[in-house]
Amino acid sequence: MTILANKIKFRTMGSQANPVGGLVCALVCAITTLCAPSALHAQGFSAVISPPRFEVAVQPGKTVRQVIEITHVANRAGKYRVYTNDWSLGPDGNAVFSEELAPNSCRPWVALERRDLSLDANAKIRFRFEISPPADAVSAECRFAIMIEGLEQVIKTEGALSFPVSGRIGVIVYAIVGDARPKLEISHAGTGLSEGVVVPQLQVRNTGNAHGRLGGFVTGMDAQGRQIDFVPEALPILPGQSRVIALIPNVPGNDAVKLTYPLTVKGNLEWGDQKTGIDLRFEAPVAKTAPTPTSTPPASKAGPPLVPLVPGTTAK
Amino acid sequence: MLLAAIASAAVTPLRAQQNAASSAILPNSTQAAAERRPYEDRVMEGVPPQEEVDLAVAEYNPQGWPRGISLQLTRNLQTFQNASGTAGFTRTDTQGIQIDAFVEAPNFGAVSLNLLALGGRNVTGLTSWSLRQTGLPFDGGWSADNALGITNLLVPDLARKNSRLALPATQVLGGSTIWRNEGSNALVIGASVGEPGRFEGFPQSRFVGLGGQVDSLFAQATEGEWTAAAAVAQGSNILPEVAPIAGGGVSNAATRVSPRGLYVGIGQNELATGASWQASAIGSQTSGVNATGIWADAIWRDGGHNHQVSIFRFTQGLTWIDRPLAADLQGGGYRYDYHSLRWDVSANIESFASVSGDSPSGWYGSTSVRRLITAGLSTGGGFAARDFGARSASGFAYLQWQNPLGISRVQLDAASTQGGPSSQTASFDHSVYAENGMSLTTSLGLERLQPAASAIDTQRRRENAVIVGLNGRALLDGGLYLLGSLRARDVRGAGVDSGTTLAANVGIDWQFSRDWSLGASLYENRGVLVDTIAVQSPLIVPEIIRARPNDRGVFLTLRYGSHAGSPSAPLGGLPGSGSGGIEGSVFLDSNGNGLRDGNESGAANVLVTLDGKFSTRTNAFGGFEFPSVVSGQHTLSVLQDDLPLPWSVDTDQKITAPISTRDTTHIDIGAKRMN
Numbered sequence: 001m002t003i004l005a006n007k008i009k010f011r012t013m014g015s016q017a018n019p020v021g022g023l024v025c026a027l028v029c030a031i032t033t034l035c036a037p038s039a040l041h042a043q044g045f046s047a048v049i050s051p052p053r054f055e056v057a058v059q060p061g062k063t064v065r066q067v068i069e070i071t072h073v074a075n076r077a078g079k080y081r082v083y084t085n086d087w088s089l090g091p092d093g094n095a096v097f098s099e100e101l102a103p104n105s106c107r108p109w110v111a112l113e114r115r116d117l118s119l120d121a122n123a124k125i126r127f128r129f130e131i132s133p134p135a136d137a138v139s140a141e142c143r144f145a146i147m148i149e150g151l152e153q154v155i156k157t158e159g160a161l162s163f164p165v166s167g168r169i170g171v172i173v174y175a176i177v178g179d180a181r182p183k184l185e186i187s188h189a190g191t192g193l194s195e196g197v198v199v200p201q202l203q204v205r206n207t208g209n210a211h212g213r214l215g216g217f218v219t220g221m222d223a224q225g226r227q228i229d230f231v232p233e234a235l236p237i238l239p240g241q242s243r244v245i246a247l248i249p250n251v252p253g254n255d256a257v258k259l260t261y262p263l264t265v266k267g268n269l270e271w272g273d274q275k276t277g278i279d280l281r282f283e284a285p286v287a288k289t290a291p292t293p294t295s296t297p298p299a300s301k302a303g304p305p306l307v308p309l310v311p312g313t314t315a316k
Numbered sequence: 317m318l319l320a321a322i323a324s325a326a327v328t329p330l331r332a333q334q335n336a337a338s339s340a341i342l343p344n345s346t347q348a349a350a351e352r353r354p355y356e357d358r359v360m361e362g363v364p365p366q367e368e369v370d371l372a373v374a375e376y377n378p379q380g381w382p383r384g385i386s387l388q389l390t391r392n393l394q395t396f397q398n399a400s401g402t403a404g405f406t407r408t409d410t411q412g413i414q415i416d417a418f419v420e421a422p423n424f425g426a427v428s429l430n431l432l433a434l435g436g437r438n439v440t441g442l443t444s445w446s447l448r449q450t451g452l453p454f455d456g457g458w459s460a461d462n463a464l465g466i467t468n469l470l471v472p473d474l475a476r477k478n479s480r481l482a483l484p485a486t487q488v489l490g491g492s493t494i495w496r497n498e499g500s501n502a503l504v505i506g507a508s509v510g511e512p513g514r515f516e517g518f519p520q521s522r523f524v525g526l527g528g529q530v531d532s533l534f535a536q537a538t539e540g541e542w543t544a545a546a547a548v549a550q551g552s553n554i555l556p557e558v559a560p561i562a563g564g565g566v567s568n569a570a571t572r573v574s575p576r577g578l579y580v581g582i583g584q585n586e587l588a589t590g591a592s593w594q595a596s597a598i599g600s601q602t603s604g605v606n607a608t609g610i611w612a613d614a615i616w617r618d619g620g621h622n623h624q625v626s627i628f629r630f631t632q633g634l635t636w637i638d639r640p641l642a643a644d645l646q647g648g649g650y651r652y653d654y655h656s657l658r659w660d661v662s663a664n665i666e667s668f669a670s671v672s673g674d675s676p677s678g679w680y681g682s683t684s685v686r687r688l689i690t691a692g693l694s695t696g697g698g699f700a701a702r703d704f705g706a707r708s709a710s711g712f713a714y715l716q717w718q719n720p721l722g723i724s725r726v727q728l729d730a731a732s733t734q735g736g737p738s739s740q741t742a743s744f745d746h747s748v749y750a751e752n753g754m755s756l757t758t759s760l761g762l763e764r765l766q767p768a769a770s771a772i773d774t775q776r777r778r779e780n781a782v783i784v785g786l787n788g789r790a791l792l793d794g795g796l797y798l799l800g801s802l803r804a805r806d807v808r809g810a811g812v813d814s815g816t817t818l819a820a821n822v823g824i825d826w827q828f829s830r831d832w833s834l835g836a837s838l839y840e841n842r843g844v845l846v847d848t849i850a851v852q853s854p855l856i857v858p859e860i861i862r863a864r865p866n867d868r869g870v871f872l873t874l875r876y877g878s879h880a881g882s883p884s885a886p887l888g889g890l891p892g893s894g895s896g897g898i899e900g901s902v903f904l905d906s907n908g909n910g911l912r913d914g915n916e917s918g919a920a921n922v923l924v925t926l927d928g929k930f931s932t933r934t935n936a937f938g939g940f941e942f943p944s945v946v947s948g949q950h951t952l953s954v955l956q957d958d959l960p961l962p963w964s965v966d967t968d969q970k971i972t973a974p975i976s977t978r979d980t981t982h983i984d985i986g987a988k989r990m991n
Contacts, residue, residue: 069753069791075378075879084357101355111358120830126753126791130360216691217657229657252620252656270691 047072047080049148049169057176058142061135068127068171070148072119079151080117082127084110085170087145089238097145097170106142106175109133131175139178141210141239145170174211174236182212184237184271186278191285194246197257200230200265200282205242212237214245218267218278223260232269261285377880381421384879388414392519396867405866409437412520422884422944423895423978425451425459434522444523453894455947455977460495466523467492469637470506472536472545474581477594481611481628483547483579484639486512489525502538507531512554512638519871528554528572530637534579541586543594547579551637556602575602577636591616600635607634609641622653631671642855646671660686660696666854668704678704680854692718700851708733708858710850722748731850736768737860739848743783759785763805765848767860779814781807781846795827805846817843823871835873841865887930889946894977898926898945901938902954904963905986912984919963919987923955926973933958947977954985963987 048071058064072078086102087095101107113128129146149168188203200220206212214232221227230247237243247265249257261284268275390412395405411434418428427449435441446465453459468485470492475483490510497503509531515521534547553572583594593614600607611628629646649666662684669677684698697713710731717724725745732738743761750756761783782805789799800822807814823837845863852858886895902919903912918938925931926942927950934940952971956964965987973981 067751067753082357084355099355107355107357111360113360113363115357115359122830123827124791124795126793128360128363217688231657250657252654253617268690275690 047078047148047150047169049171052169052171054171054173055176056131056173058131058133060133060137060178063130063132064175065128065130066173068129068146068148069124070117070119070127071122071124073122075121077118077120080119081147081149081151082112082115082117083147083149084112085145085147087143087170087172089236089241089243093235093243095145095170095172097147105144106131106133106177107144109137109142110144112146131173133175133177137177139180139209141180142175142177143173143211143238145172147171176210180210181208182206182210182237182239182271182274183208184212184214184274184276186269186276187242189280189282191261191282192244192246194248197249198259198261198285199249200247200263200280202232202245202247202278203242204237204245206237206239209239211239212271214269214271216268216270216275217250218247218265218269220247220249220259220263220265222263226260228257228259230265378882380881381419382879382881382883383417383419384877385415385417386875386877388412388876389874390414390520391872392869394867394869396865396869406438408439410434410439410520411436414520420881420883420892422886423453425449425453425461425892430465432520432522434517434520442522442524451892453892453947453977455894456497458495458497459894460493462494463492465489465491467508467510469510469512469530469532469549470494470508470534471532471547471549471579471636472504472506472534472581474536474543474545474583474594475547475579475596477583478611478613478626481596481613481626481642483598483636486530486638487514487523488512488530489523490529501540502536504536505534507533512551526555526638528552530554532637541584543583543585545579545581548577549579549637550574550576554638556635556638557640571603573603575600575635575637577601579636589616598634598636598641600633600637600641602633602635605633607631607643609634620654620656624651625649626651626666629671632674644671644675645669658688660684668854676705678702678854680704680851682851702851702854704854706733706736706857708736708851710858712850722746729848729850731848731858733768733858736857737848738766739860740764741848753791754789756786756788758787759783761785763848765846765860779807781805795833797825799823799825805843807844815843817845819845831876831878833875833877835871835875837871838869839871840868842868884944886944886946887942888927888948888950894947895944896947896975896977897980898942898950898952898973898975898983899980900940900983900985902934902940902959902965902985902987903938904960905988908986908988910986912986916986919959922958924985925953925955926950928953945973945975947975949974952983952985954987959987962990964990 048069050069050071054066056064056066070080072080083099084107085097085099086105086107087097088102090096109132111130111132117125117127119125131142133142147168147170183206185205185207186202187205190201190203191198192201193199202214204212204214213234213236215234217229217231219227220230229250231250233246233248235243235245237245249259251257261282263282264280265282266277266279268277390410392408392410392412394408394410396408397405413431413433415429415431418426420426427447429445429447431443431445433441433443444466446463446467448464449460449462451459452462466487466489469488471483471485476485488508488510490508492506492508492510494504494506509529511525512528512530513523513525516524528551530549530551532547532549534545536543536545552574554574555570556573556575577598577600579596579598581594581596583592585592591614593612595612596610598609600609607630609628609630611626611630613624613626615622615624617623625648627648628642630642630644632644634641634643645668647666647668649664651664652662654661663682665679665681667677667679680700680702682698682700684696686694686696688694693716695713695715697711699709699711701707701709708731710729712727712729714725714727716726723746727741727743727745729741729743730739741761741763743759745757745759748756748758763779763781763783765779765781767777767779783803784805785801785803787801789797791797801820803819805817807817819839819841821837821839823835825833825835827833842865845865847861847863848858850858883891885891886893889895901912902922902924903916904919905912906916907913918934918936920934920936920938922934922938922940923931924934924940926945930942932940932942950973952973954965954971959965965985971983971985973983975981
């Protein structure tokens with residue numbers, strides 16, 4: 001008797017890394033198992049990569065060197081290929097990777113320690129890479145990804161079909177060259193769905209020349225007079241792009257969040273060493289979702305359209 | 317569904333569900349795409365080629381049960397002076413071996429062995445060991461954990477839910493067993509016996525027996541929201557501990573006793589609201605002194621607001637076998653906590669009175685607040701006071717902020733006892749943003765102490781000290797870890813302990829092959845180590861603790877670790893589940909009596925299915941086998957089409973197969989001739 005049970009897992013651990021420090025891990029697993037009732041034989045690979053994201057600064061004509069910790073979490077040795085990719089944010093807010101050299105790509109400034117790795121079982125290494133913008137480089141943000149790909153492909157057979165199974169991890173790198181910096185502006189406000197809850201949303205435009213990410217927190221007062229803290233989604237907003245950022249309620253305890261509108265929100269939102277004050281009133285969402293106007297950049301979540309802010313009532 | 321997952325992984329375009337645009341988990345690119353890649357990355361200059369890994373040598377052995385062994389050889393060289401600094405130096409040379417091994421045997425749980433043997437010059441040879449078996453499955457949902465060697469005097473969990481009023485679990489050299497039947501209605505029964513003792517030694521602590529014997533027996537039952545527990549324990553010819561001494565150590569009385577103890581408790585968890593309450597009672601008899609104690613507490617929450625109230629009454633001489641408990645005290649307390657994004661607030665107030673009237677009454681209160689001002693800026697503070705024999709108070713305030721260099725924190729601390737010592741400290745701590753794999757924290761402090769009057773310092777002369785601290789670690793190339801810390805305290809003033817105090821250590825850890833690593837560390841303590849105690853407990857008087865270590869040492873460790881095997885799960889269960897086997901046959905029941913008679917032949921190549929999920933085929937003699945099936949009731953079915961005509965099995969008849977743990981069930985399935 002033979003019983004087949006196959007599993008494939010791709011998952012991540014951790015969240016956003018501290019801009020420079022912090023130990024946040026990304027884990028990718030491609031595990032294939034073939035088990036019989038009396039024994040289970042596991043083979044494949046999985047690696048822990050730390051950190052999952054770099055945000056560094058470098059001056060033109062200088063070189064900055066960084067280190068990725070790669071832990072090969074497996075009971076047998078494994079091989080990896082390491083290479084760079086360009087990436088951008090797609091219309092749905094997801095990252096889209098490209099092996100082709102994109103226009104104005106800064107990957108030619110990047111050098112890797114090596115292109116191939118062989119790691120012992122459960123071995124950890126420090127993999128170095130460096131960024132060397134030329135002396136005449138203009139202030140801008142150099143963005144690329146370092147791809148770490150397991151080469152130990154396992155051929156799985158299910159019936160008459162066979163599949164190659166493997167996986168790779170992309171480590172995002174943001175390198176500020178010169179004095180590039182983000183400049184975020186809140187252009188629209190409205191409401192939308194986030195995990196089943198209608199929450200306030202902001203449309204944020206980046207008119208700077210480096211990516212920005214809203215931080216900090218603001219305080220809201222809902223129709224029942226409850227005071228609720230909100231934190232903005234920590235999503236990157238690339239230069240020249242607009243993005244819808246939800247304000248996520250942070251309620252003490254494990255109580256389910258149910259906001260009642262109208263809702264007023266006040267406080268400072270921060271990015272880097274900059275901040276902006278907001279003082280907004282969010283009305284009750286309409287029962288029927290209206291289509292998103294084409295003039296408004298696409299929102300990532302369902303909900304009524306964001307409305308332009310009246311000058312003088314938003315940013316302080 | 318699984319098939320779909322595999323196919324999806326193979327064909328998904330290069331796009332990741334990656335909201336934060338941090339690391340992305342992506343499907344593999346195809347070989348063809350790799351060949352088309354137009355850009356080849358530059359390689360850093362001056363980087364030596366990586367040493368090739370011998371994939372054949374590094375192969376993991378997945379065969380057999382999961383098993384592992386870790387072996388440590390240690391050698392510790394230490395030189396130290398006695399606490400007063402009056403005697404000469406003593407040198408010790410301790411050699412040790414530590415073995416930790418485990419094996420997970422299906423149906424017998426995980427068995428582990430821990431062994432530590434130490435000996436050497438100026439060292440008392442000692443061996444500490446324990447042999448444990450955990451998760452031993454039985455039928456009916458029962459499982460057992462057994463231990464021999466160093467274990468604990470067992471008490472029910474309910475008696476340890478309140479951290480302030482918890483029954484101690486004394487370490488013993490003996491044996492223990494716990495039987496569990498877990499579920500919504502759970503029952504746990506445990507018993508233990510052994511010689512009480514405690515762990516001593518640095519850096520490897522070993523068990524030191526104190527003689528005598530202690531026994532305990534407990535049971536805890538849970539039904540729905542309700543839990544009840546009871547425990548009995550007794551000691552025979554043991555040395556009881558006296559009350560904890562300042563600084564956290566313990567000592568033992570000189571007279572041996574044979575105490576007895578009884579515990580009963582009941583509690584309710586309101587699952588819907590998260591509220592709970594419990595009440596416990598304890599009785600003890602030591603050296604003819606009978607004592608009792610009762611305590612109860614209730615916890616409820618309101619959003620982010622958490623409340624707890626407690627009441628208690630302990631008569632004089634209360635103990636739990638060898639450990640003293642709070643005695644001659646009665647009173648109550650209230651605790652409040654609130655946690656939100658911006659605020660962390662806690663407050664606690666307790667009131668005490670003597671049961672006998674022979675001791676003073678008093679109270680203790682504490683509060684602390686943390687306020688997040690912006691994402692990178694927070695502040696907070698706290699205050700605690702007690703009035704129980706002596707009045708004491710302490711407080712602190714801090715400001716913490718992120719800056720381009722890291723995270724910085726300024727803190728002020730002050731503590732004072734009426735007629736006793738007082739201290740004030742200002743400190744600046746900074747955690748440096750460091751490269752991945754590195755960390756560095758620094759500390760600078762100014763301290764002012766005024767000790768209590770003593771025989772050697774009747775004038776209570778003040779000490780002014782400067783404290784500097786460093787702590788860091790670095791992961792270097794070649795699997796080498798470097799870590800170290802330094803704390804220096806320099807006293808200038810009229811105090812009795814002027815001079816410089818140094819506490820430093822540095823170490824490396826080198827993984828030089830897959831299975832082997834080497835560790836080495838050096839440490840040195842010199843001068844007078846001073847620790848100031850703030851008001852942290854209603855019963856402990858804040859004071860200035862001084863230790864005068866003058867010691868240094870080198871610790872060397874050679875480690876070997878290896879593991880092999882793979883976990884196995886029985887059919888229908890998880891790894892570790894109790895299981896048994898099914899064997900039997902499908903036969904042609906010529907006479908229809910339901911039994912396989914000697915002249916009745918088996919039906920070959922018939923598909924037999926277990927629980928509608930797992931299948932096998934009969935062999936040439938009609939035999940089939942499911943060698944590992946999770947314990948419990950199962951059903952078998954036979955594919956009619958595989959039976960030779962005109963034979964068939966009654967499909968309406970459910971073939972049940974009860975499986976017992978570590979047993980094999982035999983089932984013969986008779987096919988009948990169709991009319």
